[in-house]
Amino acid sequence: MRHPRSLPRTAVAAAGLLLTLTACGGGFDDSTAPATQQSGPASLKLMIASSGGAELTAVQDATAKWAAASGGSKVQVIAANDLPQQLSQGFAAGSPPDVFAVDATKFQSYADEMLPYGDSVSYKDDLYPTLRTTFTKDGKLYCVPKDFSTLALAINTDQWTAAGLTDNDIPKNWDQLKAAAQKLTTGGHTGLVFNDTRDRVGAFLVQAGGWPLDADQKKATADTPQNLQGLTFVRDLLASGVAKYPKQIGAGDSGEAFGQGKAAMSVDGNWMVGGMTKDYPNVKYRVVPLPAGPAGAGTLSFTQCWGIAAKSKFQDQAKQLVDALMQPQQELAFAKTFGVMPSRQSARTQYQQEFPQQAAFLAGADSAHGPVTLTKMDPVLTDFDAQIQQLPGADPKQILKQLQTNTTAALGQ
Amino acid sequence: MTTLLTTTSTPAAPPSPARRGKGPSRREGRVGWLFLAPTLVVLALFFVLPIGMALWVSVSDWTGNGSPFSSRVHFVGGDNYAALLTEPGLTQRNFATSIRNNGYFVLFVVPLQTALALFLAMVLNQRRLKGKQFFRTAFYFPTVTSSVAISVVFLFLFSSTGTVNAALKLFGVDGPSWFADPRGVFQIVLNGLGVPKNPAALTSHGFLGLTWWDWLSGPSVAMCSIIVLVVWTTTGGFMLMFYAALQNLPPGIDEAALIDGANGWQRFWRVTLPQLRPTLFLVLTLGLIGTWQVFDQIYVLSRGAPANTTLTPAYLSYSTSFIGKEWGQGSAIAFLLFLVIVVLTLVQRWLLKEKDGKRRSRR
DSSP states (O other), rough: OOOOHHHHHHHHHHHHHHHHHHHGGGGGGGGSOOOOOSSSSSSEEEEOOOOOOHHHHHHHHHHHHHHHTTTTTTTEEEEESSHHHHHHHHHHHTTTOOOEEEGGGGHHHHTTBBBGGGSSSSGGGGBBBHHHHHEEEEEEOEEEEEEEEEEEEEEEEEHHHHHHHHHGGGGGBHHHHHHHHHHHHSSSSSEEEEOOSHHHHHHHHTTTTOOOOOOOOSOOTTSHHHHHHHHHHHHHHHHHEEEEOOOGGSSSSSSHHHHHTTTEEEEEHHHHHHHHHOOOTTOEEEEEEEOOOOOOOEEEEEEEEEEEBBOSSSSHHHHHHHHHHTTTHHHHHHHHHHHHHHGGGHHHHHHHHHHHGHHHHGGGGEEOOOOOOOOOGGHHHHHHHHHHHHTTTSOHHHHHHHHHHHHHTTTTT | OOHHHHOOOOOOOOOOOSSSSSOOOHHHHHHHHHHHHHHHHHHIIIIIHHHHHHHHHTTTTTOOOOOTTTTTTOOOOHHHHHHTSOOOOOHHHHHHHHHHHHHHHHHHHHHHHHHHHHHHHHTTTTOOSOOOHHHHHHHHHHSSOOOOHHHHHHHHHHHHSSSHHHHHHHOOOOOOTTTOOOSSHHHHHHHHHOSSSSSSHHHHHTTTTHHHHTTSOOOBHHHHHHHHHHHHHHHHHHHHHHHHHHHSSOOOHHHHHTTTTHHHIIIIIIIIIIHHHHHHHHHHHHHHHHHHOOHHHHHHHTOOOOOTOOOOOOHHHHHIIITTOHHHHHHHHHHHHHHHHHHHHHHHHHHHHHHHHHHHHHH
């Protein structure tokens, strides 16, 4: 061993050993082994997307309350700047948070890493059916929806009366919507504004009876006459100038356009109520349900659920924590702090009484369509958005044809 | 400029094994290795291992759950690369779009920042300039600030009701909605000159799923504002390199040229610039590598919007992996990007060398 080369060789061997150790031990354990469960007081990590201080504080308070009652458990609340990225990191490293918020649009790709506990909760039937559907995969409810929001139509009441419109003119269908937008479009402002993505334009597809995917999300249904009807209506609205995308009128999004009075009507979600109070307290407005399309009423729902990691060592405790967060009173407390709607129907009446201005959003709960939950559809829908942004110049038929092709490819058919 | 570390510094070649007589003694060799050991371990742990893992991921079907070396992860060969290069579809089109966008980005940023940096360095190098200290700091300042913070500032500047548009309004110009128009600037100009929106001659054929019209679009307005941002922030650093090189040039040569009757332009072009060639090479190489890896600004400002015109391979690799959870494809994009950078750096090296050879043969 006195050969001069022995040291480099030892160094290389040592480095190799080190690499092997890091690769096999520590963060990279094989996930096929089920996590051993630990009973008693737990130390839980809970990750949410940080939407602002109010939500973080509310969740911290709620978890602290549970921890105090649980006899020695601790909960660490982590507010993620980039939830999908941080969750992916956790799963890849084999150390995900025990409980985490999962956005519906990402749900399916996380399902394999989640504990499908949804069917075992006592309040399963109390959850809104559309939300249950969103988080069901292969017949199993994977996680319970923590809250939800829907889209509705906000109307600037001052501009409404100035245009000579009354309560009788509140649009109930597409024709009335177009007529009202026409009357509200003046030199100073445009009649209707909505964001230029699938998350708003999609509502018109639903109202026409369409959607890019079938109910099981197994087949592409983009190039149907229903979708064409919906998209053509959007194109016509934009082409006639009675509706505009926010960027066309110098606003970052529809909330800004509506708040600044650049648009008299806006298609927006629950979060707008809080935004208006905070940023534009002087604007007078009311919210009504979205007008029905040829296939009836339709809106979109946006939701997240409480996921539990399959790898968690404290699954029982995690379930108890989720149960605590899902108590109707707790849901109402969340609703109060950050403007979401309770996902349990038993909280509906009380919610209506406390938040009358949210009635139109809540009314949408029954006709709401959940988002696409397949992650592999993400690039397809981003491309769809890019096409939507080129309306009214683009051809709806062509857009849907491309969507159909891309969706079919993404579904692997 | 972390890229600087990863791409240009290769570990020094190990000293040749102790030779009898001249070379270091055995003991010295051993001590040398001992001193190198921490660096080697760090390099292996944080560069060699992750790169090796990424290479494996790019040819596997890893789903991002658990170890990429577990038995459930399979070798899929070139599938991930094929999806990007040979299989027509959205994946291929997005990849081609990102390459196109980044190509224009490099095409604009690298010459602009190099020329501007050289110009500023020349200005600073004037012997009679007053307040040198101030200008040096002022020019270098944008380079030190965080790219994310600067991007946020630009977000405000270029918003549709932002400062830039307000300034344009003073001149009676109705500023564009910077981050909304999905067309490229060449397309906008051509459309303005009366060329139809989608000329059939260019849209009927294409490459990698994009038509020639799309390839020739030029950067979008949004990309242009990112180009301005990046040129502004990186110029200072490169200026410093040129400045240091200029300070080191022997003044005698310049004076000799002056006596020979060379004017300012001739002295710059024929005397100063050739002497700066090593620095020029450094600046161009670093610029090329840095611009092909642009990520922070995209992530903060646009995330690919509008209509994917600010999508770059680095951001696409990130979003494909972390958001789309196609880890194999994301890594494949990263390695293709690496390939692009290596090839272009070699081309650039060859170009700069070629001139050298010609000059020498003339003598």
